Amino acid sequence: MVFMCQVDSYLTNFSSTVTSCEPTESKVENKNGQLVKTDGYHVELDDTILFPEGGGQPDDRGTINNVPVMKISRKGAKAIHFVGKKFEVGETVKLSVDWDRRFDHMQQHSAQHLITAIADGRYGYKTTSWNLGKEISFIELDVPQTNQDNINNIESQVNKAILENVPVVVHVTHVGSPLLESVRTRGLPDDHVGDVRIVEIKGIEANMCCGTHVSNLSHLQCIKILGTEKGKKGKTNLYFLAGSRVLSYAGKCYASEKELTKHLKCSPDQHVHAVDRTIKQLKLYQKNCTSLLRDIAVLEASKFKSSAVNKCFCLHRKEGNIEFMNIIANEIGLSAFLFLTVGDEKGVGMFLLSGPEGFVQSCGSKIMELIGGKGLAKGNRMQGKAEKLQKKQQAITIIDEFMSKFSSLS
Template sequence: MTEKLYYQDVCQKEFTARGLYQKQDEAGNWFVVLSETTFYPTGGGQPHDTGTLNGELVTNVEEADGEIRHYVEKKLDQIEEIKGIIDWDRRFEHMQQHTGQHILTAAFVELFGFETVSFHLGQDTATIDITTNALTEDILQKVEQRANEIILENRPIETKWVTKEEALQYNLRKKLSVTENIRLVIIPDYDYNGCGGTHPTTTGQVSVLKILDWEKQKDKTRVQFICGNRVLKHLHFKHTTTTELSRLLSVPEGELPTATHKLLEANKVLGKTIDGLREELLQYEANELIAAASVLDGEKMVTKIFQNRTIQELQKLARLLTNQVEKINVFFITENGEQLQFVCLRDKEASINMKVVVQQILPLVEGKGGGNETAAQGGGKAIISGEELLKQIKNFVGE
């Protein structure tokens, strides 16, 4: 119980303690157990503290088998006297987010009766899951405003260790998960909650709370938010981003949505124009290939080797040929770096079995592929040149 009282109710950056022992876990990681500690172990949705013990970095803190384990990068030289230093910036940021969660959760309950069923404090944002899937922007705005009112009132935040019977005297926000060693975190006349996390002494230290986003999840809704210093970081990022966009688009920040919409519409038009030009180029290319086609046993033969063309584009080009000319066989190869890919296509009046052709040439490139009698494709390693592969195809079909 000494450790719990110490890390939860004492907020200080440095402390001294006696090491009880240090040992390795099953994975070979060293950890130290102390007589007392201000390091917070992972739990209740809040991440662990980091810092140092006798100058060695503390990488993880967790509670296991009734003890608090401080994982260090390497074994300590001695544990008789330990000096611990908390990474206070990380701790205070976690305190801001955790207390912000209490305030936000209580606001949802107070205004709309929506309860929180889970809390997660991430590296950049925090989330709560609430018992509704009918949130609106108006609801979120009212809840956010109420939460910030409580923060600005700078109400005291109290902690109390109570018995189960004593806890029942308070208007608790949710049912207790433990029956002994009960710790209450209290914002008078606003929120009473059983909690083992770390908190500042006043709501004003949370500074500000901002809801960022929300998404439905079956019968619940996940709400994403930030508090305190994270709001400043977020604002700095947004300001830097909008300033750069404003410069690039040559419009004031307030006109960015309109300018962006116009740009997107222009891009759609340009995209359609480009697609149309590509279709025209493919058709022009198809006409040239038809004009240069050879003839074998009364059927036209079109063969060509390309560089860095997608197999999808070659399939489209081949279809242009077979849709325009009867009794035509098309064999396309593209050299794409260390790969060779090929498309074999004919119209329904031609006679070459394209599936058989592909089966014959796949071993030459250690490749994979498939298809049917009229259309087949594949690809493999460029262990031979495109010219050599095309020569093998011609030999097989008898050209």
């Protein structure tokens, strides 16, 4: 069946009749993008302007009598609308489509057809699949790599076709029709029933497709190819934006450019040079800081050993790291009880526990549990991550108690 949304993709309101309404449960995407089981009803209509997913295009959103349609799926020749309210069979209802979402999908889908046709016709880059993403879409090309000059030329040619106001025409035919012999297709779904749609970009290509499309390439506004990258199994993914997404992307890029200009204190044409210089300086500072931190670790260990007042060395250094703690532990050895921590002393960080024979085995698990530690013990040393360094003082109490028993046994 060809739905009204496929007959006229620009139709935003429509009246239809309920033919079935059954209680059910379905997984629906929430605001966080998670699929959540939701109670509702599967509603079938005698026709619909709400597109069910298919052809690589996601389903529409809209309302039935102002009740939000949370999901639309296709089952054979039927479109199944998932809603949160029951409707009576035979009831006449008014449908409304979320036009912003619909037109965005129309632009991306028609852009995909156009890019695919130009890429294949000029360079033999055949499309094996595509993905209409929420922000960026991509086409999977059946080639291991592409030539950048060719990609630039494809972008130039698709935008030239947009400027030429090329019409996009939909033909409805049937399985076995001679029209299908000359169109591009990957075949019909196994559960296909009824008529077949052919989407023709005049003078460029004709393709079997169930999706919604613009009626003229000028409605795409423009297409921007963002680039390509290696895909799976010797294929290449070509990333693109069309229509309103190009304007949105340009706006975000300009906002970022303004922020960079403010922080880097130079004109946009100098941004790359300024960032490159800053990265080199940062690497030098990091190298110097690492060297200083190593020196501090050696000094801390030396200071402790020379004092010889206490056999327990507990130290926290916010800017320290695993190497810092290991240097101290290696310098002091197993002659003392060590509890070293780095990072946020009121939250997440890292720890190292070391000491004479039996210390880690006796206290390690208790301290790990207390500070929310995750790590491994090797010999007389244990180290890893800690989620609750604010409980460091209680951990030191456990060490003091062990040391008291240790001293009495010595």
